[in-house]
Amino acid sequence: MNQVNSPGTSKQVRTEVTVGSVRLKNPVLAASGTFGFGAELAPYYDLSCLGGICTTGLTLQPRVGNPPPRVAETKSGMLNAVGLQNPGVDVFVTEILPEMLTYDTAIIVNVAGNSKEDYVEMVRILSATEVTALELNLSCPNVSAGCMSIGAEPEQVWEVVASCRAVTDKPLWVKLTPNVTSISAVARAAEEAGADALVLINTLLGIAVDLKTERPVLRNNTGGLSGPAIKPVALRMVHEAHRDTNLPIVGLGGIAAAEDALEFMLCGASAVQVGTASMIDPDLIFRLPAEMAAIASAAGHDNLARYTGQLRPW
Amino acid sequence: MCQDNKPLLRHQGKLLRNECLSDSTNLLTIKAPEPARAARPGQFVQLKTSHYLRRPIGLMSVDREQGLIQLGIRRVGPGSNELCDLEPGIIVDLVGPLGTGFDLGLFDEDACATAPAHLVTVGGGTGLFPLIYLLEEAAGQGITTTAIAGFRSQTEAILQERMRATAKQCIFASDTGGLDFTGHAGEALTSVLDTLSLRPEQILVCTCGPVALLENIALQCLERKIQCQVSLEARMACGIGVCVSCSIPVYRRDSGTKTADNETTYERCCYDGPVFPAARIVWPSQGGIW
Numbered sequence: 055m056n057q058v059n060s061p062g063t064s065k066q067v068r069t070e071v072t073v074g075s076v077r078l079k080n081p082v083l084a085a086s087g088t089f090g091f092g093a094e095l096a097p098y099y100d101l102s103c104l105g106g107i108c109t110t111g112l113t114l115q116p117r118v119g120n121p122p123p124r125v126a127e128t129k130s131g132m133l134n135a136v137g138l139q140n141p142g143v144d145v146f147v148t149e150i151l152p153e154m155l156t157y158d159t160a161i162i163v164n165v166a167g168n169s170k171e172d173y174v175e176m177v178r179i180l181s182a183t184e185v186t187a188l189e190l191n192l193s194c195p196n197v198s199a200g201c202m203s204i205g206a207e208p209e210q211v212w213e214v215v216a217s218c219r220a221v222t223d224k225p226l227w228v229k230l231t232p233n234v235t236s237i238s239a240v241a242r243a244a245e246e247a248g249a250d251a252l253v254l255i256n257t258l259l260g261i262a263v264d265l266k267t268e269r270p271v272l273r274n275n276t277g278g279l280s281g282p283a284i285k286p287v288a289l290r291m292v293h294e295a296h297r298d299t300n301l302p303i304v305g306l307g308g309i310a311a312a313e314d315a316l317e318f319m320l321c322g323a324s325a326v327q328v329g330t331a332s333m334i335d336p337d338l339i340f341r342l343p344a345e346m347a348a349i350a351s352a353a354g355h356d357n358l359a360r361y362t363g364q365l366r367p368w
Numbered sequence: 369m370c371q372d373n374k375p376l377l378r379h380q381g382k383l384l385r386n387e388c389l390s391d392s393t394n395l396l397t398i399k400a401p402e403p404a405r406a407a408r409p410g411q412f413v414q415l416k417t418s419h420y421l422r423r424p425i426g427l428m429s430v431d432r433e434q435g436l437i438q439l440g441i442r443r444v445g446p447g448s449n450e451l452c453d454l455e456p457g458i459i460v461d462l463v464g465p466l467g468t469g470f471d472l473g474l475f476d477e478d479a480c481a482t483a484p485a486h487l488v489t490v491g492g493g494t495g496l497f498p499l500i501y502l503l504e505e506a507a508g509q510g511i512t513t514t515a516i517a518g519f520r521s522q523t524e525a526i527l528q529e530r531m532r533a534t535a536k537q538c539i540f541a542s543d544t545g546g547l548d549f550t551g552h553a554g555e556a557l558t559s560v561l562d563t564l565s566l567r568p569e570q571i572l573v574c575t576c577g578p579v580a581l582l583e584n585i586a587l588q589c590l591e592r593k594i595q596c597q598v599s600l601e602a603r604m605a606c607g608i609g610v611c612v613s614c615s616i617p618v619y620r621r622d623s624g625t626k627t628a629d630n631e632t633t634y635e636r637c638c639y640d641g642p643v644f645p646a647a648r649i650v651w652p653s654q655g656g657i658w
Contacts, residue, residue: 087611094609094639098377103370110612118633121657123603125613127421132605139612139634273657281420333606334422336463337378340370 067347068357071105073302073324074250076187076225078105078160080343081358082315085306085329086111086164086189086229087136091150092157095336103340105325106160109146111191114172116142120196126262126271131281131308132330133262135196135274138166143176147183155184162227166191168200170214174221181222188224190215190249192240193231193256195278202256205231208243215247227304229253230295232284237291238298245299252295253304253327255288280330282308289321296322296363310338312345319361377608379403381460384436386452389526392443393494394452395428396460401435403465409502410469410599410643413439414607415451416461423447424604424638426498426576427465440497440527466607470502470574470597470643472509486566489535490516490553490585492577496527498599499576503534512536514560518553518581522546553577554584561592568593574643575599579651579658586646587653596646602637609639616641617656618648632656 069080084092086108092101101107119139126133141150146163154161163185167173173190180188192205192214204210215228228244230237232255241252257278262271270276288307296303305323309315310331318326328339350358381400389395403413407430414422429438441451454460472487487506489499496517506513515535519525521544532538541549541556549556557573564571575585576599589596602614615634632650635641650656 088606090610090612095377098374100370100372100374119612119615121617122615122634124615125421125603125605125611127419130420132421134605134611134613136612136615139615333608333611334416334420335378336606336608 066356067350068359069343069347071325071359071362073227073304074225076160076251078325080105081319081325081346082339082342083108083160083162083304083325083327084332084339085327086191088329088332091146091154093153096157098336099340102158103343104159105343106162106186107154107157108162108189108327109154109164110140111138111164111166111194112140112143112146112176113138113166113168114143114176116140116145121273123271123273126277128260128262128279128281128283131279131283133260133272133277133279134257135272135277137196137274138194143179147179151183151185160186162187162189164189164191164229166194166197166201168197170217172200173214174217177218177222177224181224185224187227187250188218188222189227189229189253190218191229191256193229195231195233195257195259195276196274202231202233205240206234208239211240212243212247215244215249219248225250227251227253229256231256232287232291232307233259238294241295241299241301245301249301251302251304251324252299253306254295255284255291255307258284258287280308282310284308285314289317292318292323293321293365310334312342312349315342315346316349316361319358320363320365322363322365324359324362375406376402378461378463381437381462383454383456383458383460386454386456389440390524393526394441396439396441396451396454398437398439398460398462399435400437400462403462404430404432404435404437407437407465408469409472409505410498411465411467412607412642413437413462413464414466417447417450419447419450421605422463422607423451424466424607425451426599426642427501428497429501429504440494442494463607467638467642468640470599472502472506472511472572486512486514486564486571488514488516488557488560488571488573490518490557490573490575490577490581492518492553492581493520493524495575495577495581495599496531497576499574500527500530500534502574503531507534515539516541516553516556516560518542518556518577519547520544552581554581554588557585557588561588561594569595571595572597582646583651583653586649586651590647597643598646598649599643600637600641600649604638607638609636612636614638616644617650617658618644619650621648
């Protein structure tokens, strides 16, 4: 499965990549919050075809999430304000994770907290499990405490990541928010605190307005913008973080085709996540590894890893 | 690839017919054999348009032998307008069938062993679409049916012939008169339930339409201890249960029907629903946020 015979060519393309110490059979992961825990899609797809699955964001206690409406369509994407509805880390570990571990793919657990203590406690709990890596969510824009309010401040990013680093040997990926002036400043803070990889970007904060009611569409007023609209911003931030840190990067933001995924790799990503596009085309993420390989093959390459960081700025 | 021996979720269907039912509603007939085979009453499909998100449309009828699905669509915005304007022959990109539909299995219980089961459907406006599929299914199972359909006016009353051909008894209602019953669909239900000489457990009420109507129906049934299932709508993104955007306020499964915040939660309209037992819903009058 780590090699794909590209359509129309006999050339073998190795799809395997590494993100720090984590080996992935291909660079395509399902993004947190857009794939649940995999159970809804397992009846239709072989989840072992994925490079990995990033779980829905988990919190220490169960969360009911935000009142509706939680979603608003935009011209080239969508706003969401789900507010981290999830069953809590304990239910995840006892009732959900055992099934996920049978999927034969990397399981990356997205960890969201109200406070530093929440993150540390969850990391401690999850470190005793067989999950592949932990993705510290310092970037959800739809909750009042923690997450983005931590991720926007380099000092707080350092504090949370260093505290989690102290209690785990699991690979620590840090998912950053684009709602900052300098992505490099927060990226460097995560690196200095001991992160193993960066994941960027989470959603861009936005508002959708209902002209008839003269209210925001979302009950939360603001929400996170995702979809093709944010891809150029995400590519720029992946490029900057790659330039200004030595950490491997998992890139996401508006990926809807194999070409998009390879563009992220050129900008510095070792792997990519697909999120909102799965809502439009649930098949897409399962096609991407082979389609990326086909493009690589046509360009005369025998592996996908070679794309990482090969962008040649003017 | 990656789908060996698994059913497809995404399909390409050919639009065979596009009929105008009224100024604001169309009926699409699509050749889509696999979804037609897999579908259950109350389920829906997600249709691709030129807009970013897919549009969830309830199944109005299915012909398994011919491999056809029928979708009733009301013009409520640019996406549904586009679907109503599709030309026959075009290939439609659809995901589904999706969601948890109506459960006629309730009739299998002992309560109905000694007397015929009776299904009452109550549809408000285009809410009657998914109920047609349910009525057709129930007729096939030998269940006695009464169909109530409420409309704002006589001119908006659609699919009368089809309803009358499907349900044993059919009541078209409108506040403005000119149909079988003058008043809204909830009042028509009251009148039907008052005259049915059956025990509550031999009746199932299934309803779809505006939330105010559904709440009216649900509370009537709750009071009479009659089983009631409601088909709901919510702003939806994925349609497959993974994004948790289309939340419906519900009482927790392990609680009664108290209204304290800590005993309510949200479930997914697209996956846990769109059909829910009415008693689980936190209606607007009970503090539910919609």
